[in-house]
Amino acid sequence: MPDHAAGLYLSFGLGAWPGIDAVRRAFLAIAAFVGVIWVIEPISYFPMLGVSGTYMSFLSGNIGNMRLPVVIACQNAVDAETATKKAEVVAVIGIAVSVIVNIGFVLAMVLLGTYILSVLPEFAVAMLKNYTLPAIFAAVFVMFINTAKQRLHAVVAIGVGLAILALPLSEVINVTAAGVSGIIASLLVATLTKAPEEKAGKN
Numbered sequence: 001m002p003d004h005a006a007g008l009y010l011s012f013g014l015g016a017w018p019g020i021d022a023v024r025r026a027f028l029a030i031a032a033f034v035g036v037i038w039v040i041e042p043i044s045y046f047p048m049l050g051v052s053g054t055y056m057s058f059l060s061g062n063i064g065n066m067r068l069p070v071v072i073a074c075q076n077a078v079d080a081e082t083a084t085k086k087a088e089v090v091a092v093i094g095i096a097v098s099v100i101v102n103i104g105f106v107l108a109m110v111l112l113g114t115y116i117l118s119v120l121p122e123f124a125v126a127m128l129k130n131y132t133l134p135a136i137f138a139a140v141f142v143m144f145i146n147t148a149k150q151r152l153h154a155v156v157a158i159g160v161g162l163a164i165l166a167l168p169l170s171e172v173i174n175v176t177a178a179g180v181s182g183i184i185a186s187l188l189v190a191t192l193t194k195a196p197e198e199k200a201g202k203n
Helices: 005-013 020-034 038-058 065-075 085-119 123-148 151-165 173-202
Strands: none
Touching: 020 038, 038 065, 065 085, 123 151, 151 173
């Protein structure tokens, strides 16, 4: 099932359409951070996935952390060289199986999670709803800081983004400008700190 199917069903099937303004703001917020990946990923993944595999992968999602590893493992198992017909057929089979397995696990987790929530007391369910999302974002934030080559770059990017986000502008402009400015600030700091290091290395 495509990643956007649930959103389409919620919007038009259940009447939960948030309005074009909310959709535009969300799109700009996402595009400001990951828009470049929309161009890079198809080009970099195509040699391994092939035409059919690329189509299936982008419909099903989770390419980098699920579809691509499956394809590589399947191609290595049968000694299929990249960019050959054999590799493409193997990729399609591997992706199809991974999608089926993924749907099975997700369905099982949904059913199990629904049952667990039904037997938990109300205060526990309320805590899960209130603190799960902040906990996930906090974990991602810590991982982002720890995996940065230099933590100063991450701190500067976040600081600049938050500063611009606080400006009294429209929400669309704030979110987009915060993302773009944070990236530019991080690149600028990386460039400025790299030059002295290179000079020190030469000396």
